[in-house]
Amino acid sequence: MRPERPARGPRPAFSRAQLTEAALRVADAEGLDAISMRRLAAEIGSGTMSLYRYVSGKDDVIDLMVDAVSAEFLPPDVPSGDWRADLRALAIQGRQAMHRHPWMARVTATRQSSGPNGVRTFERALSVVDGLGLSIDVMLALVGSVFAYVNGYVAAEMGELEALRRTGLDVQQWMARQAPYLETLLKSGDHPLFARVVAESGRELADPDERFAYGLDRLLDGIAAALPGG
């Protein structure tokens, strides 16, 4: 955790920040699976094992990456006073950050950042619902439910996109490949609502941002209704 110059020994050839930056560049462009210690070493022009002078292992690299991205949607240090707007903005900015870094959602779904920026985000999210007359347990549950929705929604969203990217196909080619299986499902007649989805979906809530916000607003409605003030 200390990128600073130690007392003795030669000057380090690079820094944890440079390593993190290289890892982000690779993962953003080629996906999380493109990250390997050998690859990262090649990227910054060092020997593979030298990386272990800066991080304790690959997991540590991932932690650094997550914490770096967490900084991108850090809420302002002082809440606006409108808890709903603040929570909504945090959710939307979190999603946008995960869209900029398509590998992010898969990681944060199962492991939230315990680095400085992760903790800061958590603290500021709690501060958004502070002063509403809630116990810390309820505050935690409310913030947690919004995080759960955002992480769950975006993980599903990006999971599909990343799976598509891995195939190397475009959307048309992919749909053409799925067509026979889809046909079988529809022809069986056992899935009338799924058939309706295929036939008539997309008239409303066609914009992905709008779809995300729709569910988010339902959740925020429910939270608002449970608040002491009404």
Place this chain on the structure above:
Amino acid sequence: MRPERPARGPRPAFSRAQLTEAALRVADAEGLDAISMRRLAAEIGSGTMSLYRYVSGKDDVIDLMVDAVSAEFLPPDVPSGDWRADLRALAIQGRQAMHRHPWMARVTATRQSSGPNGVRTFERALSVVDGLGLSIDVMLALVGSVFAYVNGYVAAEMGELEALRRTGLDVQQWMARQAPYLETLLKSGDHPLFARVVAESGRELADPDERFAYGLDRLLDGIAAALPGG
């Protein structure tokens, strides 16, 4: 996709179902990372490469596992008429299934099942909100938001448990190891709400099931309020 006896050739020594069962046994007991083609082959007493007669690759094995677990929380084929109770039950049973299979949440967070049981679950979830005067797009958004909450919540929940399991430590040992970092965070004074969490959390909503249900009920409240009938 065809475990049936083919026309020619020797009788297969095992079946996709047996392979799936072995994979579930290993993953449930030792985690998803314990699943390897060599390990599975050893488990069912076959050569490694023979598995490829039954599945196209490791991803296919995972798909089979997910679809098998999906059968565990398949909603009844006819909704009760109480959409809220049905959606709530689906969420709770989905979570319970993911608790029985700790590896499941990590997988479904980014890749929903497109196998028979996955499609059936999807169809029946939609049928729960059918007949309420909603367009298929809104139905999709509502079901999707509940899925997002459940997947997001349980993925975070299980992610923590699985991370703990991987260390091999028990809760006390793990907390003792984190203590110095925690101390630093608290001593800095920059995280007063986080400090409150550490100090006073657990008085309300101490039961994990209750915590999960609390957020879920907020979401369902918000959905109820948006329904045409009120």
Place this chain on the structure above:
DNA sequence: GAAAACTAGGTACACCGTACCCGGTTGTCC
């Protein structure tokens, strides 16, 4: 100048998914 504390990084090990291939078994058809 010696020693301590750090640095870079090569080698090696155990494991992974799976492409490719060979040889054996079974059913069908002439």
Place this chain on the structure above:
DNA sequence: GGACAACCGGGTACGGTGTACCTAGTTTTC
């Protein structure tokens, strides 16, 4: 009954992975 297609089991091999361990060089302190 013989030929052959179609399938099965599975060994070998390749190009990857994370990282433990070790050697050797460099800088600072005493």
